[in-house]
Amino acid sequence: MGSERIKNLEMKVKMTPTDFEAWYELGKAYHEEMEWLKAFDCFQHAEVVILENIGEELKRRGSIESAQVYFRRAQRAERRQLKLAPTGSNWLQTVLIVTGTIALFSTIILFILWPSFQFLIPLLILLFDLLVFMMLLPIAIVKHATSRKKTDEEFQLKLQLIENQINAIVNQEDIPEIQKFIQIGRLKQKRAKFAWERVRYEYSESFERGK
Numbered sequence: 001m002g003s004e005r006i007k008n009l010e011m012k013v014k015m016t017p018t019d020f021e022a023w024y025e026l027g028k029a030y031h032e033e034m035e036w037l038k039a040f041d042c043f044q045h046a047e048v049v050i051l052e053n054i055g056e057e058l059k060r061r062g063s064i065e066s067a068q069v070y071f072r073r074a075q076r077a078e079r080r081q082l083k084l085a086p087t088g089s090n091w092l093q094t095v096l097i098v099t100g101t102i103a104l105f106s107t108i109i110l111f112i113l114w115p116s117f118q119f120l121i122p123l124l125i126l127l128f129d130l131l132v133f134m135m136l137l138p139i140a141i142v143k144h145a146t147s148r149k150k151t152d153e154e155f156q157l158k159l160q161l162i163e164n165q166i167n168a169i170v171n172q173e174d175i176p177e178i179q180k181f182i183q184i185g186r187l188k189q190k191r192a193k194f195a196w197e198r199v200r201y202e203y204s205e206s207f208e209r210g211k
Contacts, residue, residue: 005029013045020049024192031195036203040082043196047077050189054182061178077193082200155198162191 009026013019027042055070166187169180 006033018049018053020046020053020188020192023049024188024195027192027195027199031199031202034202034206036199036206037082039199040196040203043192043199044077044080047189047192047196048074050185050192051077054185057178057181077189082203155194155201158194159191159198162187162194166191 006026006029009022009029012022013026016022023042023046027039027046030036030039030042051070051074055067055074058064058070059067166184169175169183169187172180175183
């Protein structure tokens with residue numbers, strides 16, 4: 001079922017590469033199959049196409065300066081690189097890095113300032129580092145346990161909110177056609193970007209689990 005849907009959508013974007021809805025749906029299909037990189041490319045492409053379509057429509061209507069704004073946004077979206085997102089497990093790593101860094105610099109500073117008390121320095125560093133570690137560890141554990149669930153909920157709420165806004169504008173009859181086109185286009189661009197961010201997060205999670 002999923003592969004058939006993907007084939008149909010791939011054919012559709014090949015025939016009509018300016019159809020941003022097709023690119024978005026293809027991204028969703030890849031996302032459901034956990035094809036992270038392909039989903040990322042599709043959502044990014046959807047965002048670029050939306051911005052370019054708005055720019056072309058404004059250009060056609062003679063709004064050259066406004067069109068250039070959207071063309072530049074499309075270029076920035078196209079240049080965006082996939083980087084791993086911070087995940088829950090990063091909090092545990094951060095605690096170790098922070099406490100280790102504190103221990104290192106504290107040791108150097110104390111050896112310089114109080115060379116006559118060198119025999120006490122390791123004990124002081126150990127106690128101080130242990131205190132910092134005990135303060136940060138509960139925060140790291142909570143973040144590690146809750147970050148994935150909270151992030152999923154946030155993305156779902158954001159995407160649903162955008163869908164509601166799009167439907168509200170579509171149903172309004174007193175908005176000029178070009179204004180409605182731009183508003184809906186910007187919301188769909190925002191939707192594609194949020195979907196891209198969600199894929200980035202889930203790809204980062206899968207990357208962490210695969211280590």
